[in-house]
Amino acid sequence: MVQKILLSFMLALSLGISAVQAQTIPTPKEHFGFNIGDDYHLATYTQTEAYFKKLAASDRTKLTDIGLTEEGRHQFMMIVSSPENLKKLDTYKSISQKLARAEGITEEQARALSAEGKAIVWIDGGLHATETVGTHQLIETAYQLVTRKDPETLKILDNVVILMTHANPDGQEIVSNWYMRNPTPEKRTLDNLPRLYQKYVGHDNNRDFFIMNMKESQNIGRQLFVEWMPQIMYNHHQRGPAGSVLAGPPYRDPFNYVFDPLMITGIDALGAAMINRLNAENKPGFTRLGGSVFSTWYNGGLRTTTHFHNMIGLLTEIIGNPTPEDVPLVPNRLIPNGNTPFPVTPQKWHFKQSIDYSVSLNYATLNYAARHADELLYNIYRMGKNSIERGSKDYWTLSPKRIDAITQAYQTDQKKATSGAAASPDQYGLLPRGGGMPVKYFDTIMKAPVLRDPRGFIITANQPDFPTAVKFVNALIKTGIQIQVATADFAVAGKKYPAGSYIVKTDQAFRPHVIDMFEPQDHPNDFQYPGGPPVRPYDAAGWTLAYQMGVQFDRVLDGFDGPFKKLPYGELQSPKGHLDGSAVAGYVLGARANNSFIAVNDLLKSGVEVYRLPNGAGDKSGVEAGSFFVPSSAKAKALLDKSINDLGLDVTGLAKKPTTSMIKVAPMRIALWDTYGGSMPSGWVRWLMEQYHFPMQLIYAQDIDAGDLKKKYDVIVFVTRAIPGLGNAGLGRGGDGEFAGGREPKAEELPSEYRPWLGRITADKSIPQLKKFMEAGGNVVTIGSSTNLAYHLGLPVKNALVEMTASGQERPLPAEKYYIPGSILQVDLDSTQQATWGMPSKTDVYFDASPVFKIAPDAIAKGQVKPLAWFSTAKPLRSGWAWGQSYLQDGVSAFMAPVGSGKLLAFGPEITFRAQAQGTFKLLFNQLYGLK
Structure with missing residues (x-):
């Protein structure tokens, strides 16, 4: 009897506590003053943070601060589960980690852990802050x-x-405040946001997740790849394809060839659950597969990077904004098909509809996870185990170039045997009458021993820019990759390596990501129809990070071991610098190391003299052209000691002053172009200038048009999309994208502080001022399409990528003949020139439909134009897709041209691309010093 009374009391107490807790959780309307999804209303981040702290009073939640943003706000992750599960979070996190890494776990143990664990599901929102559904559905x-x-x-x-x-x-605060600034709801608009909604990179914050330069990316990446490793991650975005409500999984081909098939079919399964739920709730307009542009080829996005970690990464792109809009009439979307089984009809669309759709999609995902928790946990283990097994034996990753090689070998043999034309296989490799090829072509070509995937990679510690190599290693560590470091000198395959070298083996669960960061991507030739236009990749076609960063590494095809120590997961590395030699006269910093520029900028800021050595240091071997020389002094020694310790620089002490010529380095007054609304390429350069301690000022079109530039600046940097084109000679119209709303805002429509940012670079006002600036001794650095400036100035250069029409007119090569989306190509360099000091004779560059030039030989002979980089072969592709790449041969990709007392530097490739292209940063940095 006593026991029954006690149980009744405990139950009543429990219900009472639950009732009190329920009363402490306000509804969104009680907190925000409006329902989530009400037209013309957005919540700020300040309000959202306060609300999440109120939700944290529930026994179903745990609010976690995962780090600070670039603007210093706290970034939160709310963990939601049952009260019982929240008490055992460490247990469920540990199970998730063990299964995802699949190290030393047997099949039976994996099954047991899968039964014990809970499915971990990530749901995010607001990455692209103008896509306002994301934060509000959250x-x-x-x-x-x-x-x-x-x-x-x-x-x-x-x-x-x-x-x-x-x-x-940060983005939610900026966007919501901008929208809500108008007191009249019907006049509120998201159009013409004055600056990027992420401090530096705006929309490119979703292109940062394999290098994680931004603080927000680092915060998120640690939770995804080191701490929690969810089996499902759901990334909410906008905008759906016209005539539909949303685009979602499964996605169109191609998918990346390094994926485990279970990841792809896992996306299929979740996609089915999501569309089925919407159909059951009579919510039409879900488009999938080839009905949208979204694929699973690219790495680097918040969703896509998870694919390379065996996680089922989901993306939806939905319509909807706080201002009501229309679902347009798109006739070819109205007939049901496999892409859109349940079409939506034209109608007025309200914000609340998008919120309701998003909540349904979240519940579909969570319901699937609840029903299949043990299967999801086991499958991520199975994918990890598969990766470990593939990295432990001879394995060949399939790719289009291997298939082409099989076809070519077969046709060559057939021609020899028949002394005529061979029968051509169809797209499936079948011969007429359905016959296949002999298996020997698979065994001898696809499984050629030399074409095996590597068992691992060695990043030697004695490379010229080891600190940048360590940054690459840290990018891998931040994405959860197992890294080993050599504790002593060792040898592999007859080659010796020093202690401190890093080893990345492929027998690990996240092998797809390892392969993707070191090996080239082989994008298929993807056309709308044979002979037709290409199908543009969703983002880049090739991005191999080791290539972009200029990292020297060796691929090891056979199993190997040595005096290696495994680093703890997530433990970032710091390079160790050294001072070699006796520094009686001074110190030398190599020009090959990016971090040398940080040290030099710190020295210059402190008033220490720095010189460059155009011809090295004479009798001192290993000192290359362009190296920095710092005369001995107590201040110089103190600053260099700090650089050796903090930056991992190797500094050489010289007993006597170099006998070769020296040029004194002077800091320059640097201006970086930007525009109203913000330029992402400019934002990346601004960020990296801050990282490398280059002082700079932003400059806008109105500043340029006002003239007298040389009084204020010594060098002006124009990133891509700043300078407009000039007929067929140039690329693009200039300006960083379109203004939202389709027009540039009028000054009177804006707060006064933003009005000086308005305007574009124009041929009639801006170009003459830039010409005067250079003639007066100023330098202009142009990147990507902004090399159009050369055509405006009338320099003796032409577009190399043109053809003659039947009427004798030049036109740009059509995409059916020449098409290179974002990929990595190799160029030759004249590394003896000041502009290219510190660069190797060949380097990888990021090329995205970039300009290529033809220069007349007499212009070179007369010194009117000096080539800096060029394509010396017909096959410069290193990673990605380059259709018609033979057109590049002998084309110039970078040059310098004197203009009056100043000069124009033109770099066609994206030498600062997303702060990933660290191997070509020096092509910018060299231009930011004055030499006397």
């Missing part, structure tokens, strides 16, 4: 998960740990 979903008591929600909470993460707090 708020509404969190509220519903915290307060609903229906059987489905309770089942989800019992079986799933949900990681609800705000992806861009």
Whole structure:
């Protein structure tokens, strides 16, 4: 009897506590003053943070601060699950880690852990802050998960740990304040945001996740790849294809060839659950597969990087904004097909509809995870185990170039045998009458021993820019890759390596990501139809990070071992610098190391003299052209000691002053072009200038048009899309994208502080001022399409990528003949010139439909134009897709031209691309010093 009374008391107490807790959780309307999804209303991040702290009062939540943003705000991840699960979070996190890494776990142990664990599901919102559905669906979903008591929600909470993460707090604050600034709701607009919604990179914050330069990326990456390793991650975006409500999984081909098939079919399964739920709820307009542009080829996005970690990464792109809009009439979307089984009809669309769709999609994902928790946990283990097995034996990754080689070998043999034309296989490799090829072509070509995937990679510690190599290693570490370091000298395959070298083996769970960061991407030739235009990749076609960063490494095809120590997961590395030699006269810093420029800028700021050595240091071997020389002094020694320690620089002490010529380095007054609304390429350069301690000022079109530039600046940097084109000679119209709303805002429509940012570079006003600037001794650096400036100036250069029409007119090569989306190509360099000091004679560059030039020989002979980099072969492709690449041969990709007392530097490739292309940073940095 006493026991029954006690149980009744405990139950009443429990219900009372639950009731009190429920009363402490306000509805969104009670907190924000409006319902989530109400037309003409957006919540700021300040309001959202306060609301999430109120939701944290629930026993279903745990609010976690995952780090600071670039603007210093706190970035939160709310963990939602049942009260019982929250008490055992460490256990479920540990299970998730063990299964994802699949190290030393047997099949039986994996099954047992899968049964014990809970599915981990990531749901984020707001990465692209102008896509306002993302942050607001996160708020509404969190509220519903915290307060609903229906059987489905309770089942989800019992079986799933949900990681609800705000992806861009700064952006929500900027965008919501901009929208809500107008007191009249009907006049509110997202158009013409004055600056990027991420401090430096705006929309490119979703292209940062394999290098993680931005703080927000680092915060998110640590949770995804080191801490939690969710089996499912759901990344909310906008905008759906016209005539549909949203685009979602599964996605169109191609998918990356390094993926485990279970990841792809896992996306298929979740996609089916999502579209089925919407159909059951009579919510039409879900488009998938070839109905949208989204694929699973690219690495580097928040969703896509998870694919290379065996996680089922989901993306939806939905319509909807706080200002009502229309679903347009797109006739070819109205007939049901496999892409869009349930079309939506034209109608007025409200913000609340998009929120409701998003909550349904979240619940579909969570319901699937709750029903299949053990399967999801086991499958991520199975994918990791498959990766370990592939990296432990001879394995060949399939790719289009291998298939082409098989076809070519077969046709060559057939021609020899028949002394005529061979029968051509169809797209499936079948011969007429359905016959296949002999298997020997697979065995001898596809499985050629030399074409095996590597068992690992060695990053030697004695390369010229080891600190940048360590930055590459840290990028791998931040994405959860297992790294080993040599504790002593060792040898592999007859080659010796020093202690401190890094080893990255491929027998690990996240092998797809390892392969993707070191090996070239082989994008297929993808055309709308034979002989037709190419199908543009969703983002880049090739991006191999080791190539972009100029890292020297060796591929090892056979198993190997040595005096290697495994580093703890997530433990970032710092290079160790050294001072070699006796520094009686001074010190030398190599020009090959990017970090040398940080040290030099710190020295210059402190008033220490620095010189460059155009011809090296005479009798001192290993001192290359362009190296920096710092005369001995107590201040110089103190600053260099700090650089050796903090930057990992190797500094050489000289007993006597170099006998070769020296040129004194002078800091320059640097201007960097930007524009109203913000330029992402400019933002990346601004960020890297801050990282490398170059002082700079932003400059806008109005500043340029006002003239007298040489009084204020010594060098002006124009990133791509700043300078407009000039007929067929140039690329693009200039300006960084379109203004939202289709027009540049009028000054009177804007707060006064933003008005000086308006305007574009124009041929009639801006170009004459830039010409005067150079004639007066100023230098202009142009990157990408901004090399159009050369045509405006009338320099003796031409577009190399043209053809003659039947009427004798030049036109740009059509895409059916020549097409190179974002890929990595190799160029030759004249590394003896001041502009290219510190560069090797060949280097990899990021090329995205970049300009290529033809220079008349007499212009070179007369010194009117000096080539800096060029394509010496017909096959410069290193990674990605380069259709018609033979047109590049002998084309010039970078040059210098004197203009009056100044000069123009033109770099066609994207030498600062997304702060990933660290191997070509020096092509910018060299231009930012005055030499006397």
